[in-house]
Amino acid sequence: MPYKQIEYSQISQSTSNESPIIFTTELGNTILEIQGDLILPEFEPSILDDDPEIANKYLKISNRTFIKIGKLEIDEISKKATLYIGTSQRLLGDIKSINPPLALLKFPNDKGETDQNIKLIDVIKNKIIFSGRPLPIM
Structure with missing residues (x-):
C-alpha cells in the first residue's frame, strides 16, 4: 500500500511567521459549527471594485475572493x-x-507528483457551536 510522509515543519514556523492574512487568538484555528444553511452567492461578482455596497460583502486577497459572512466576537474568559x-x-x-484534537492537513494539488509530502498545517483543539436559532438585533 502506498504511503506519504506528513511534513510538520510549517506548524512549528507558524508561530514565528507573522502573516497579514491570518490572525490568531489563544484558541488558534477553530471550527465554526452552525445549525442551518448559509445562503451564499453562486458566482463571484465581476464589478467588485466599482460598487462599494457589493465590495463591503467581499474580501479580495491577491487573486482570490472571499465572502464576508459576518462579524465574530469571542469572549475567551x-x-x-x-x-x-x-x-x-x-x-x-x-x-x-x-x-x-483534529489535524488540518494539506494534500498536494498535483496528482502526478507522488513524491510530495502531506503538510500538517495546524492542530485544531476548539470549536464554536452555534446551536440556537438566530436572534434579531435590536
Missing part, C-alpha cells in the same frame, strides 16, 4: 461567542474543546 450576520441577525455560541 466565559467561553462564549457571538456571530453577527448582516445587520439583522446574531447567533450565540459556546466554545468547546475537541477531544481528541
Whole structure:
C-alpha cells in the first residue's frame, strides 16, 4: 500500500511567521459549527471594485475572493461567542474543546507528483457551536 510522509515543519514556523492574512487568538484555528444553511452567492461578482455596497460583502486577497459572512466576537474568559450576520441577525455560541484534537492537513494539488509530502498545517483543539436559532438585533 502506498504511503506519504506528513511534513510538520510549517506548524512549528507558524508561530514565528507573522502573516497579514491570518490572525490568531489563544484558541488558534477553530471550527465554526452552525445549525442551518448559509445562503451564499453562486458566482463571484465581476464589478467588485466599482460598487462599494457589493465590495463591503467581499474580501479580495491577491487573486482570490472571499465572502464576508459576518462579524465574530469571542469572549475567551466565559467561553462564549457571538456571530453577527448582516445587520439583522446574531447567533450565540459556546466554545468547546475537541477531544481528541483534529489535524488540518494539506494534500498536494498535483496528482502526478507522488513524491510530495502531506503538510500538517495546524492542530485544531476548539470549536464554536452555534446551536440556537438566530436572534434579531435590536
